[in-house]
Amino acid sequence: MDEILWRLETPMPDLDGPTSNALDLELGLTAREVKQQASYGMWWVLGFARGRLGFPRGWAGDWFGLRIMQEGVLEDSPVLFVGPEGANTFCSSQRTLVSTLWLVRWLALAPSDSDWSDARSTLQALLPSLRRLDVAFHGDGSLARLYEATFSDVLRDSRDPPDGPTRHARWCEARRRLFSAIDESPEHDAWMTFMHCSLLEEVAPWPPPQNLGPWREGCLLRGFFDNRNNEREQEETLFAWDTVRSPAALDGSCAFHDYVALPSTSTASSLWIPAEVLSNRSRQVSPEWKSDPWWEPTMALAQAGFRKYDGKAHFEAARRLDEAGRPVDALNALISANYWMVRRKPGPRFEVMAYALDLARCNGWEPLACNIEVVLHAARQMAGK
Numbered sequence: 001m002d003e004i005l006w007r008l009e010t011p012m013p014d015l016d017g018p019t020s021n022a023l024d025l026e027l028g029l030t031a032r033e034v035k036q037q038a039s040y041g042m043w044w045v046l047g048f049a050r051g052r053l054g055f056p057r058g059w060a061g062d063w064f065g066l067r068i069m070q071e072g073v074l075e076d077s078p079v080l081f082v083g084p085e086g087a088n089t090f091c092s093s094q095r096t097l098v099s100t101l102w103l104v105r106w107l108a109l110a111p112s113d114s115d116w117s118d119a120r121s122t123l124q125a126l127l128p129s130l131r132r133l134d135v136a137f138h139g140d141g142s143l144a145r146l147y148e149a150t151f152s153d154v155l156r157d158s159r160d161p162p163d164g165p166t167r168h169a170r171w172c173e174a175r176r177r178l179f180s181a182i183d184e185s186p187e188h189d190a191w192m193t194f195m196h197c198s199l200l201e202e203v204a205p206w207p208p209p210q211n212l213g214p215w216r217e218g219c220l221l222r223g224f225f226d227n228r229n230n231e232r233e234q235e236e237t238l239f240a241w242d243t244v245r246s247p248a249a250l251d252g253s254c255a256f257h258d259y260v261a262l263p264s265t266s267t268a269s270s271l272w273i274p275a276e277v278l279s280n281r282s283r284q285v286s287p288e289w290k291s292d293p294w295w296e297p298t299m300a301l302a303q304a305g306f307r308k309y310d311g312k313a314h315f316e317a318a319r320r321l322d323e324a325g326r327p328v329d330a331l332n333a334l335i336s337a338n339y340w341m342v343r344r345k346p347g348p349r350f351e352v353m354a355y356a357l358d359l360a361r362c363n364g365w366e367p368l369a370c371n372i373e374v375v376l377h378a379a380r381q382m383a384g385k
Helices: 017-023 031-040 094-108 113-136 144-150 153-157 167-180 186-201 213-229 233-244 267-280 295-304 312-323 327-344 350-362 366-383
Strands: 045-050 063-067 079-083 086-091
Touching: 017 094, 017 113, 031 045, 031 079, 031 366, 045 079, 045 366, 063 086, 079 094, 086 094, 086 213, 094 113, 094 144, 094 167, 113 144, 153 167, 167 186, 186 213, 213 233, 213 267, 233 267, 267 295, 295 312, 295 327, 312 327, 312 350, 327 350, 350 366
Parallel strands: none
Antiparallel strands: 045 063, 063 079, 079 086
């Protein structure tokens, strides 16, 4: 099981040493990462590469994977950065992976102008191999927007605006322009607009945009805390209800970050607070919410607390959601159940994976079913079964 595992239909792309080092990326997973999938409850993520964005092991995430969507093809699935505390949306799809990796590693986290200069010289040296890799990940191979962003003096200089009353606004606009430079999809633009409003006005608007795509879950949590901090009770409650019905393991650390959110130990407490708010306001919420299968696990989480909650109520809610003809909600509840179970006691949860596999097969989610089978196999080997 020490061989590199590659579970896409296309052949594994070539990645030379200098490019691998520049991106902090190694293609394929080893048995170590597959076992992590089983232990973390990440059977809903198709892992394809190892990397840590230059951070030490265990600090944030260890590998990248595709969020297996119920509809569409894998090439269009969002890319996640995965660690023991969950998974965070990294980019819209494989098509923008190379540009986003470069942006985060070399530009967004660059502390000085000298680092930006290093990025320019390195990009020129590696451009042919980066273009080949971009094509392998279904991009157009030009990397034109990435090249323009790296060589933009305006973007470089705007990272550190001068002191004054407009400093924060200028910083927000600079970050928005930098991250908008490499993804022009409508979903990414909606996310950028939402985040810019949140950062600039310090409160996220309700309702959130409808076309957020893979960025929706992170925006919900961000919107909840923004409205909570600004004492907008009605909007806070609405954001809370949408948040607790999202997969707990996904984008749980987006509340207090701007455009680069990494898996964090703060995730569990951030996910518990919306449940607590709804519990405290249970007399005020609509009967429709209280009759929804999501309400019971929300109350169970609120009462037990994020350190003691065992996830069992989410597992039972998944069954009720499935019986009610809501398979996508049922899957999200299973992901949440697995997240809280693993936090309470690490290790594979065979009952959750078995139910998720049956759900995937019954609903024709073939890529998800295949991925669960691989992770189940690794889990059984771990358990000696």
